[in-house]
Amino acid sequence: xxxGLLNYWVVIFLMMVGLYIVMASRNLIKKMVGLTLFQxxxxxxxxxxGKISGGTxxxxxxxGTTYSNPLPHxxxxxxxxxxxxxxALGMALIIRIKDAYGTxxxxxxxxxxxxx
Amino acid sequence: xxLEHLPILQIVVPLMAAPLCILLRRRERSWAFxxxxxxxxxxxxxxxxxxxxxxxxxxxxxxGWPAPWGIEYRVDAVNAFVVFLVSLIxxxxxxxxxxxxxxxxxxxxxxxxxTAYLLCLTGMLGMAMTGDVFNLFVFLEISSLSSxxxxxxxxxxxxxxxxxxYLVMGTVGATFYVIGVGLLYxxxxxxxMVDLAVRLQPVLMTNTVLAAFAFLAVGIGMKLALFxxxxxxxxxxxxxxxxxxxxxxxxxxxxxxxxxxxxxxxxFGAGYTFDQxxxxxxxxxxxxxxxxxxxxxxxxxxxxxxxxxxxxxxxVGYMMVGVGLxxxxxxxxxxxxxxxxxxxxxxxxxxxxCVVLRLGSCELEDLRGIGKRMPVTMAAxxxxxxxxxxxxxxxxxxxxWYLVLAALERGWWPVAVLILFGSLIAVAYVWRVVExxxxxxxxxxxxxxxEAPLSMLIPVWILTGATFTFGINSTxxxxxxxxxxxxxxxxxxx
Numbered sequence: 001x002x003x004g005l006l007n008y009w010v011v012i013f014l015m016m017v018g019l020y021i022v023m024a025s026r027n028l029i030k031k032m033v034g035l036t037l038f039q040x041x042x043x044x045x046x047x048x049x050g051k052i053s054g055g056t057x058x059x060x061x062x063x064g065t066t067y068s069n070p071l072p073h074x075x076x077x078x079x080x081x082x083x084x085x086x087x088a089l090g091m092a093l094i095i096r097i098k099d100a101y102g103t104x105x106x107x108x109x110x111x112x113x114x115x116x
Numbered sequence: 117x118x119l120e121h122l123p124i125l126q127i128v129v130p131l132m133a134a135p136l137c138i139l140l141r142r143r144e145r146s147w148a149f150x151x152x153x154x155x156x157x158x159x160x161x162x163x164x165x166x167x168x169x170x171x172x173x174x175x176x177x178x179x180g181w182p183a184p185w186g187i188e189y190r191v192d193a194v195n196a197f198v199v200f201l202v203s204l205i206x207x208x209x210x211x212x213x214x215x216x217x218x219x220x221x222x223x224x225x226x227x228x229x230x231t232a233y234l235l236c237l238t239g240m241l242g243m244a245m246t247g248d249v250f251n252l253f254v255f256l257e258i259s260s261l262s263s264x265x266x267x268x269x270x271x272x273x274x275x276x277x278x279x280x281x282y283l284v285m286g287t288v289g290a291t292f293y294v295i296g297v298g299l300l301y302x303x304x305x306x307x308x309m310v311d312l313a314v315r316l317q318p319v320l321m322t323n324t325v326l327a328a329f330a331f332l333a334v335g336i337g338m339k340l341a342l343f344x345x346x347x348x349x350x351x352x353x354x355x356x357x358x359x360x361x362x363x364x365x366x367x368x369x370x371x372x373x374x375x376x377x378x379x380x381x382x383x384f385g386a387g388y389t390f391d392q393x394x395x396x397x398x399x400x401x402x403x404x405x406x407x408x409x410x411x412x413x414x415x416x417x418x419x420x421x422x423x424x425x426x427x428x429x430x431x432v433g434y435m436m437v438g439v440g441l442x443x444x445x446x447x448x449x450x451x452x453x454x455x456x457x458x459x460x461x462x463x464x465x466x467x468x469x470c471v472v473l474r475l476g477s478c479e480l481e482d483l484r485g486i487g488k489r490m491p492v493t494m495a496a497x498x499x500x501x502x503x504x505x506x507x508x509x510x511x512x513x514x515x516x517w518y519l520v521l522a523a524l525e526r527g528w529w530p531v532a533v534l535i536l537f538g539s540l541i542a543v544a545y546v547w548r549v550v551e552x553x554x555x556x557x558x559x560x561x562x563x564x565x566x567e568a569p570l571s572m573l574i575p576v577w578i579l580t581g582a583t584f585t586f587g588i589n590s591t592x593x594x595x596x597x598x599x600x601x602x603x604x605x606x607x608x609x610x
C-alpha cells in the first residue's frame with residue numbers, strides 16, 4: 001500500500017500552520033502552541049522518511065526481511081525530548097511573565113515596557 | 117591512556133559536573149566548584165589545541181564505534197581554536213562572577229545558576245567538537261535552553277520577555293536546522309560530516325539538497341544573528357545579568373559562525389556553496405548591511421549594554437563578509453575575528469558590569485563623570501572601544517587588516533572602503549560613552565561611586581591585556597586561523 005507523498009503534504013501543511021501561528025498570534029501561549037506544532041511537523045517528516053512500504057519493525061527475523069529504517073525514530077525520540085524541554089521552559093517563562101506583568105498579551109507587555 | 121580520551125573528556129567533564137553542582141547549596145561552594153571545573157576544561161582545551169597544532173587532526177570515535185555508524189569527534193585547527201576560545205572566556209568570566217552576580221541578584225539560587233552555566237558551556241563545546249550533524253543539534257539545544265534560563269535571570273522583568281523571544285526565535289532556528297539535516301539524511305543516509313561531504317557529491321543539484329541548503333543557511337543564520345535575523349539579540353544581551361551577557365556575547369554567536377563555516381565550506385564545499393549557488397552574493401551584502409544598520413542603531417542607544425549588543429551584530433557582519441569573500445585570507449580574517457571580537461567584547465561587557473555594580477544602571481545618562489570615579493574600569497572600557505574601532509596595536513586592527521586585505525585580493529575595493537567606513541561609525545558610539553564618562557562632572561549616583569573590587573578588575577584587565585597582546589603580536593592567532601582557513605577551503609570531502 002502506498003500513500004505517495006501524502007505525508008509530506010501533511011508535514012508542509014502543519015509546518016506552515018505552526019510557523020504562521022508563531023508569527024501572527026500575539027498571545028504568548030498561542031505562540032507556544034504554534035511552536036510545538038511546528039516542531040511536531042518535523043517529527044513526522046523524519047518518521048516518514050524512515051518508512052519503507054511493506055517494511056516491518058526492525059527486529060531481526062532471518063534474512064530477507066524488509067524493515068523500516070530505525071535511525072530516524074531514534075533521532076526523533078531525542079528531538080521529542082528537546083521539544084518537551086523547550087515547551088516546559090517556555091511555559092515556565094510565561095508563568096513568570098504573567099507574575100511580572102499581569103498579562104500574557106504581547107501588545108500589552110510592549111506598551112507597558114515602552115511606558116517604563 | 118587519559119590523553120587519548122581528551123576530546124570526549126572536554127565535553128563529559130562539564131556535563132557530569134553540572135548536576136553535581138546542584139548538590140552544593142552554599143552559593144560560594146557552588147561557585148568555587150564551577151570555577152575549578154571551568155579552569156580544568158580550559159586546561160584540557162589548551163592541551164588539545166597544542167596536540168592538534170603539532171600532530172594534526174585528532175579523530176575520536178565515541179564508544180569505539182567507527183565513523184559512519186558511531187558518532188565521531190573530529191578536532192582540527194578550526195574547532196580546537198573555537199573550543200579554546202569558548203573555554204577561555206568561560207573560565208575568565210567565572211573569576212568575575214561572584215561579586216557581580218551576587219550583588220545583582222541577592223536571592224539567586226547560585227547552585228542552579230552555575231548548573232545552567234556549566235550546561236551552556238558544555239553545549240557550546242560540544243557544538244564545536246562534534247563531527248556528527250545530529251549530535252550538533254543536541255548540543256545546540258543544550259546550550260540554547262540553558263542560555264534562555266541564564267538570560268531570564270536578569271534583574272529587570274524585561275529579561276523575561278527577552279528570554280521568551282529568544283526562545284521562540286532560537287527554537288525556530290534550531291528546527292530549521294533539523295529540517296535541513298533531515299533532508300540531507302534523506303538523500304545520503306548518513307549524519308557524519310565527512311561521510312556527508314562525500315555522499316552529497318552526486319546529489320548536490322537535487323531539489324532536496326537545495327531545500328536542505330536553504331533551511332540550514334536560514335537556521336544557522338538565525339543562531340549567529342546574521343542581519344536581518346538578529347532581532348532576538350539586543351534585548352537578550354541588554355537585560356541578562358552582566359556576566360551572562362559577557363559570556364554569551366563572546367561565545368554564543370561565535371560557535372554558530374563556526375557551525376556555519378563548517379557546513380558551507382566543510383560539508384557542502386566552497387565550490388558548490390559559492391561558485392554554483394552564489395551564497396557569497398547574499399553574505400557580503402547582508403554582512404555589510406549588518407555592519408551599517410547595527411552600528412548606526414548603536415549610535416542612538418541610551419543604554420550602554422544595548423549599544424554594545426548592536427555593535428555585536430555589526431561585528432558578526434564583519435565575520436560574515438569574511439566568509440563571503442571565499443578565500444584563505446577572508447576566512448583567516450573571520451576566524452581571527454572570532455577570537456579577537458570575543459576577547460574585546462567580553463572585556464567591554466565585563467567593564468560595564470563593574471559600572472552596573474557601582475551604579476545599578478548602565479544608562480548613558482547615569483554615567484556622567486564615571487571616568488573620574490572608576491578610572492581603572494573605564495580605562496579598560498576605552499581600550500576595548502579602541503579595539504572595536506580597529507585602532508592599530510589592538511586586536512580589532514588585526515581582524516580588519518586581514519578583512520580589507522581579503523577584499524582587495526578579490527578586487528572588491530568598494531567592500532574594503534565600506535569596511536573602513538563601518539569602523540568610523542564605531543568611533544561615534546564609543547565616543548558617546550567616552551564623552552559622558554570623562555567630560556562631565558560626576559553628579560548624583562556617580563559622585564559616590566568608587567572603583568570596582570579587585571576580583572572584578574583582574575578578569576577585565578586579563579581580557580584587556582589580551583586585546584593588546586594579540587594586537588601587537590598576532591602570530592599565534594593568525595597562524596592558527598590561517599591553518600584553519602586552509603582546512604576549511606579544502607573542504608571535508610577527501
